[in-house]
Amino acid sequence: MKPTLQDVANAVGVSRSTVSNAYSRPDQLSAALRAKILDAARRLGYPGPDPTARSLRRGFVGAIGVLFTSELSYAFTDPFAVRFLAGVGEVAERHGASLLLVPLPRERDRARAAVDNAAVDGFCVYCVGDEEHVLGAIRDRGLPLVTTAPEAAAPADRFVGIDERAAARSVAAHVAGLGHRRVALLGDTVLPDAPPGPLRLAGPGDAPRPTTHGRLAGFADAFAAAGVPWPAITVVNAAGNSRAAAAAAIAPVLAGDDPPTAVLACSDVLALGVLDAAGPHPGLSVTGFDDIAEAAAAGLTTVRQPAEEKGRLAAALLLEPPADPADGHLLLPTDLVVRTSTGPVPRS
Amino acid sequence: MKPTLQDVANAVGVSRSTVSNAYSRPDQLSAALRAKILDAARRLGYPGPDPTARSLRRGFVGAIGVLFTSELSYAFTDPFAVRFLAGVGEVAERHGASLLLVPLPRERDRARAAVDNAAVDGFCVYCVGDEEHVLGAIRDRGLPLVTTAPEAAAPADRFVGIDERAAARSVAAHVAGLGHRRVALLGDTVLPDAPPGPLRLAGPGDAPRPTTHGRLAGFADAFAAAGVPWPAITVVNAAGNSRAAAAAAIAPVLAGDDPPTAVLACSDVLALGVLDAAGPHPGLSVTGFDDIAEAAAAGLTTVRQPAEEKGRLAAALLLEPPADPADGHLLLPTDLVVRTSTGPVPRS
DNA sequence: TTGAAAGCGCTACCAT
DNA sequence: ATGGTAGCGCTTTCAA
Numbered sequence: 001m002k003p004t005l006q007d008v009a010n011a012v013g014v015s016r017s018t019v020s021n022a023y024s025r026p027d028q029l030s031a032a033l034r035a036k037i038l039d040a041a042r043r044l045g046y047p048g049p050d051p052t053a054r055s056l057r058r059g060f061v062g063a064i065g066v067l068f069t070s071e072l073s074y075a076f077t078d079p080f081a082v083r084f085l086a087g088v089g090e091v092a093e094r095h096g097a098s099l100l101l102v103p104l105p106r107e108r109d110r111a112r113a114a115v116d117n118a119a120v121d122g123f124c125v126y127c128v129g130d131e132e133h134v135l136g137a138i139r140d141r142g143l144p145l146v147t148t149a150p151e152a153a154a155p156a157d158r159f160v161g162i163d164e165r166a167a168a169r170s171v172a173a174h175v176a177g178l179g180h181r182r183v184a185l186l187g188d189t190v191l192p193d194a195p196p197g198p199l200r201l202a203g204p205g206d207a208p209r210p211t212t213h214g215r216l217a218g219f220a221d222a223f224a225a226a227g228v229p230w231p232a233i234t235v236v237n238a239a240g241n242s243r244a245a246a247a248a249a250i251a252p253v254l255a256g257d258d259p260p261t262a263v264l265a266c267s268d269v270l271a272l273g274v275l276d277a278a279g280p281h282p283g284l285s286v287t288g289f290d291d292i293a294e295a296a297a298a299g300l301t302t303v304r305q306p307a308e309e310k311g312r313l314a315a316a317l318l319l320e321p322p323a324d325p326a327d328g329h330l331l332l333p334t335d336l337v338v339r340t341s342t343g344p345v346p347r348s
Numbered sequence: 349m350k351p352t353l354q355d356v357a358n359a360v361g362v363s364r365s366t367v368s369n370a371y372s373r374p375d376q377l378s379a380a381l382r383a384k385i386l387d388a389a390r391r392l393g394y395p396g397p398d399p400t401a402r403s404l405r406r407g408f409v410g411a412i413g414v415l416f417t418s419e420l421s422y423a424f425t426d427p428f429a430v431r432f433l434a435g436v437g438e439v440a441e442r443h444g445a446s447l448l449l450v451p452l453p454r455e456r457d458r459a460r461a462a463v464d465n466a467a468v469d470g471f472c473v474y475c476v477g478d479e480e481h482v483l484g485a486i487r488d489r490g491l492p493l494v495t496t497a498p499e500a501a502a503p504a505d506r507f508v509g510i511d512e513r514a515a516a517r518s519v520a521a522h523v524a525g526l527g528h529r530r531v532a533l534l535g536d537t538v539l540p541d542a543p544p545g546p547l548r549l550a551g552p553g554d555a556p557r558p559t560t561h562g563r564l565a566g567f568a569d570a571f572a573a574a575g576v577p578w579p580a581i582t583v584v585n586a587a588g589n590s591r592a593a594a595a596a597a598i599a600p601v602l603a604g605d606d607p608p609t610a611v612l613a614c615s616d617v618l619a620l621g622v623l624d625a626a627g628p629h630p631g632l633s634v635t636g637f638d639d640i641a642e643a644a645a646a647g648l649t650t651v652r653q654p655a656e657e658k659g660r661l662a663a664a665l666l667l668e669p670p671a672d673p674a675d676g677h678l679l680l681p682t683d684l685v686v687r688t689s690t691g692p693v694p695r696s
Numbered sequence: 697t698t699g700a701a702a703g704c705g706c707t708a709c710c711a712t
Numbered sequence: 713a714t715g716g717t718a719g720c721g722c723t724t725t726c727a728a
Contacts, residue, residue: 002490004720004721004722005721005722006721006722014698014699015698015699015700016699016700016721016722016723017698017699017700017723017724018697018698018699020722020723020724021697021698021723024722024723025723028697028698029697029698030697033697033698045488047464047485047488047489047490048461048464049464049721049722049723050404050720050721050722051464051465051466051467052400052403052404052409052467052720052721052722053404053704053720053721053722053723054465054721054722054723055400055467055704055722056398056400056401056404056704056705056706056720056721056722056723057703057704057721057722057723057724058704058722058723058724059704061400061467062465063448063467071441072437072438072440072441072447073434073435073437073438073441075437076430076431076433076434076437077434082424082430083424085424086421086424086425087421089420089421089423089424089449089451090420090421092420092451093419093420093421093451096451096453096462097451098448098449098450098451098462098466099420099448099449099451100411100446100447100448100449101437101446101447101448101449102446103437103440103441103444103445103446103447105444113396114444114446116395116396116397116399117399117402117410118399118446119399119400119403119409119411119467137395140393140395141395142350142395297645352704352705352706353705353706353707354705354706362714362715363714363715363716364705364706364707364715364716365707365708365714365715365716366713366714366715368706368707368708369707369713369714372707373707376713376714377713377714378713378714381713381714397705397706397707398704398705398706400704400705400706401704401705401706401707401720402705402706402707403706403720404704404705404706404707404720404721404722405705405706405707405708405719405720406706406707406708406720407720
């Protein structure tokens, strides 16, 4: 059996309290006794207080949960998510807090159970869409919570994000300003179980994922202002946020008659996929969203949002809660980054 | 106060055991009673058994620790490390296990404390070098452990990795075969506190990091076989595994008189940095290590090792321990990937 | 400066 | 099918 604190106490001939103090409150006993205790512990192979028991007694854990409302293994595949995580890690590191990455099963009740079983002091939720049940589970546990989707945040929640709609509007306005009128909008899982390819949508609001919804709405705003009504815009669904999925989804649209002169994607990864597929369509304008590292190399026009900073602030909101709850909702700035993937409408 | 299991028991008028069973062993009570209990729990706002208390009682946690023997925030910056993590996550996901990412402070005793305080059932250690004290702490806790560095593995440890030396030998042989004789080897933190730039090393063994050591030794093997003795080889130190650090470290070497005709880097990230710095030196052959995604786009000749698979196997070794301990040491295959960044020695 | 007592919230065994 | 009992290993008053 592993030795316990009690064993050390017995060996030294002191009480458990004293051994406990030797570890957690060195000022509560003489240096000599402490040394003696630590020494005995070493001899017995006692590795120090059991983290679980300590957490139970103390009532807190020293770890924050990070939830991606998508496959965990997928999250590592998404450059933006990884940078967000890096930011979270940076702040956690500073606080000596660990990060518990909790895989979320797709089924709601199992997802809820996963949340219920996580030994953490609070959660950062990287929202992809379809997170309400997860957030509900966290709130039910009475744990603090920060989300990245404003629509998802309850008044008591903390939030850090961007104005998705305004940001999307800014790229779209740039594209509209270049004269594009025949455009396609590309999103990941625009409708839950839709097949890849073009889609009928009564309006941006039909997209259940708040992020997608916000971005589509922003795109629509700008084109509406340029005289292009929603029905004239093609919405294209990709089955996943990957280059391959994007390429597969957009190919038939580009190959159709009356193809768009510009494609506005809801993420850089998707935009890169469009570029992959657009090889034979030079002159096509393409925009992304996020400004991941690959975007620059590809010359992608996009909207930059501060990825690491978003993560840092999310963690900080959890680990250094603002005194005034009103400071718990942070809106980050975004920048339109114009590169070479957008240009005037080609005359043909 | 948050309600406890006891409160639910009182409310329903049953014992704690029964409530516990309602959650953890549904087959131990009638469906009707169970429904009644769960219902009361919902009404009271009882979120289910406390994870910490449950772990204490059950003696296991349902989480595995992942340790990077470097800054945690740095790990997310390293494409190879991220892919490793993706692999770990994939398997953890399948087992319903969470991943606890533990930031390691630089100071040894604080690092040990971080390990001691982690509530996990075992550790995957992604070895960068200088991990002995960390591994010792894990062993002292009696927790199972898988490393990625064979040198670091004690007999009881599990291990998954590659034959660093042989892999390095394969790229170096390719370069030597192209006729290169004036070569530089580039590594991250070849010596602990060395400044960026060329370095004197009595031999590969002087590099304390086992991975660096192994790769340098492999490079040396191949050149020795080609008639280039160790002292004729320039070893260059980069202050970090980043493109910028690599570029800064290699620049003076390329600018010196008698510059190398080939640079062999210990990682793709470093190699990419060399390429950045080599703009004005066309004809320079450069090799990397790992075959990250960016390598292909850059035309980098490198050694591929299966990143996600390494992570998957590491997690599997922990979560599905092999019956025969002898199966706990896995050596993964590597492949030489020749692209355009290497070529014959330019005649000048 | 040290120790005794009282749980933290839960589960597993053994009865009934 | 349900309940009683006995801790899991630790920390924290409080008293000595």
